[in-house]
Amino acid sequence: MKVLGEKWAMLALREITFGTRRFDEIVFNTGVARNILASRLKSLEAAGVVTRVQYEANPARYEYELSEAGKQLFTILHSIRDWGDRYVRTDPENVVVFRHTCGEVFRPEMHCAACGEVLDADSTVTAERDMHQSDLTPTGV
Numbered sequence: 617m618k619v620l621g622e623k624w625a626m627l628a629l630r631e632i633t634f635g636t637r638r639f640d641e642i643v644f645n646t647g648v649a650r651n652i653l654a655s656r657l658k659s660l661e662a663a664g665v666v667t668r669v670q671y672e673a674n675p676a677r678y679e680y681e682l683s684e685a686g687k688q689l690f691t692i693l694h695s696i697r698d699w700g701d702r703y704v705r706t707d708p709e710n711v712v713v714f715r716h717t718c719g720e721v722f723r724p725e726m727h728c729a730a731c732g733e734v735l736d737a738d739s740t741v742t743a744e745r746d747m748h749q750s751d752l753t754p755t756g757v
Contacts, residue, residue: 619660619665620665624646624652624656625656625660626693627648628646628648628653628657628660628680629666629693630693630697631646632680632682633682633690633693634712637681638680639653639654639679639680657680660686661680665685666680666683666686667680667682668680669681691724694722695724695726
């Protein structure tokens with residue numbers, strides 16, 4: 617949440633995953649103030665989620681790309697977008713339809729890497745922890 621929990625960071629990442637990589641285009645598509653976007657992009661870069669790549673030398677101009685860590689967010693970001701398009705949007709003209717290279721509408725899914733089973737809220741998934749926060753609390757405090 618420290619890295620992704622802020623509205624404008626998520627919107628900037630959305631734009632970058634859509635292929636919008638230049639600062640002015642991200643500002644235009646999101647409506648974010650320039651100083652806020654600059655701050656969010658710097659924090660995403662510092663966190664290793666995006667990289668800044670120079671595309672013009674004079675004057676120096678940059679665009680943003682997902683780093684390897686940022687690319688790992690692809691499924692998460694598209695899952696959030698898909699959920700919002702299905703359950704929150706009231707303006708269908710702004711729903712973005714993604715198509716896979718096979719031609720079908722792209723819908724993100726989570727599946728088990730071992731057996732391939734598609735996971736949903738009814739799937740049985742268990743969590744294991746070696747330590748719990750209460751184990752770290754000193755006794756008598």
